[in-house]
Amino acid sequence: MSEAVHSADGVVRAPRAAVEVAVGVLVRPDASGRERQFLLTSRPPGKVYAGYWEFPGGKLEAGESVHQALARELHEELGITIGASRRWHELVMDYEHARVRLHFRLVSSWSGALQMREGQAMAWETLPVASVPVLPGTIPVLRWFAQEWGHAGPTHAG
Numbered sequence: 001m002s003e004a005v006h007s008a009d010g011v012v013r014a015p016r017a018a019v020e021v022a023v024g025v026l027v028r029p030d031a032s033g034r035e036r037q038f039l040l041t042s043r044p045p046g047k048v049y050a051g052y053w054e055f056p057g058g059k060l061e062a063g064e065s066v067h068q069a070l071a072r073e074l075h076e077e078l079g080i081t082i083g084a085s086r087r088w089h090e091l092v093m094d095y096e097h098a099r100v101r102l103h104f105r106l107v108s109s110w111s112g113a114l115q116m117r118e119g120q121a122m123a124w125e126t127l128p129v130a131s132v133p134v135l136p137g138t139i140p141v142l143r144w145f146a147q148e149w150g151h152a153g154p155t156h157a158g
């Protein structure tokens, strides 16, 4: 069965093997107690799409499960130790630089203070997201939140 592939820039490219990426959607309660705040981080200087806002995470290494990769990446990037992560959505994004399969997992418990260990910035956001610009791969996630929350109108600025 073929998998839906989202083009990051509207260009349709020949199929390529996808790189597996673990992505953490850290959520915390808002003032009303509902888990409607989520953490975005900016891509560090020197990486493709530097400065674009995304969810923290990174590529799986050989032999790792998605959860293991996520736990490692969030420790490396943010200095936190996560508890359980819950499988949420998967999405294939086709960029000029790579085709990636993004495995989004929800995380609501962790220990340690958030530290930006790679020179990135962080923002606790809700809909609509104020941080700009957002990475193309972030936009579908904002739509999933909008559907779950019954949010009408724009999901992000810009």
Ligand SMILES: Nc1nc2c([nH]c(=O)n2[C@@H]2O[C@H](COP(=O)(O)OP(=O)(O)OP(=O)(O)O)[C@@H](O)[C@H]2O)c(=O)[nH]1
Binding pocket: 021, 023, 047, 049, 054, 055, 056, 057, 058, 059, 060, 093, 095, 098, 100, 102, 135, 136, 137, 138
């Ligand atoms: N971390 C992360 N990557 C994302 C998201 N959305 C998305 O399309 N991607 C893409 O997935 C890939 C992840 O690569 P990365 O550069 O963050 O991973 P990494 O830290 O393991 O990279 P490295 O090779 O520099 O060590 C990039 O092509 C990035 O553009 C997202 O929300 N978070």
